[in-house]
Amino acid sequence: MTHVGRSAGRHTLLIVLTLAVVPTCRLVSQDTTSAIPDTAHIIFPRDTMKVSVRPMGAFLRSLVLPGWGQAATGRHVTGAAFVAWEGVTAMMTLKAQQEANYFKKIHAGSLELKRQEVQDWMILWIFNNLFAGAEAYVSAHLQDFPPNLRLQAVPSGVGVTLPMPRLAP
Numbered sequence: 001m002t003h004v005g006r007s008a009g010r011h012t013l014l015i016v017l018t019l020a021v022v023p024t025c026r027l028v029s030q031d032t033t034s035a036i037p038d039t040a041h042i043i044f045p046r047d048t049m050k051v052s053v054r055p056m057g058a059f060l061r062s063l064v065l066p067g068w069g070q071a072a073t074g075r076h077v078t079g080a081a082f083v084a085w086e087g088v089t090a091m092m093t094l095k096a097q098q099e100a101n102y103f104k105k106i107h108a109g110s111l112e113l114k115r116q117e118v119q120d121w122m123i124l125w126i127f128n129n130l131f132a133g134a135e136a137y138v139s140a141h142l143q144d145f146p147p148n149l150r151l152q153a154v155p156s157g158v159g160v161t162l163p164m165p166r167l168a169p
Contacts (some may be wrong), residue, residue: 055140063129064134069136073143082132089125096121 053061053072063071066086070079100114108114152159 052143053140055137058140059133063133066129066132067129069133070139071138073136075139078135078139082128082135085123085128087133089121089128092123093118093125 052074053069058069058073060069061072062082066082067079070076070082096114096118100111100118102108103111103114
């Protein structure tokens with residue numbers, strides 16, 4: 001039994017030494033000494049996807065008016081949601097401010113609470129602009145991403161499917 005173990009150990013040592021001493025084979029694609037072919041005459045086709053707006057442009061549009069950047073990137077429902085929330089926060093801020101002005105006029109004791117409500121609505125209003133800008137920025141980056149890519153839960157984790165067009169024989 002020990003003779004077989006020594007023999008296997010010797011063979012393993014011999015293989016390791018052989019692999020360490022023998023120079024590695026370089027693949028043809030790794031050969032940097034060959035001449036680089038001239039690719040100046042190759043004409044590449046234009047990209048088929050039209051990019052309507054750049055990411056920073058979409059960010060600035062939605063920062064100024066939430067929903068504008070989403071509309072420019074083709075995400076109309078998302079843009080409409082940001083516009084609707086912009087309207088809600090703007091009107092609630094104005095309503096709370098009017099109530100705060102009334103409380104100040106009548107010297108109500110809950111004036112500080114109403115001022116806090118005005119600040120809360122203003123913060124939501126500001127964050128709506130920031131979130132709309134961030135969402136438009138990401139959407140502009142993902143404009144050319146395949147729309148029919150799907151993530152799917154499978155027994156061993158998460159699977160990604162991307163339908164490919166069938167090639168006619």
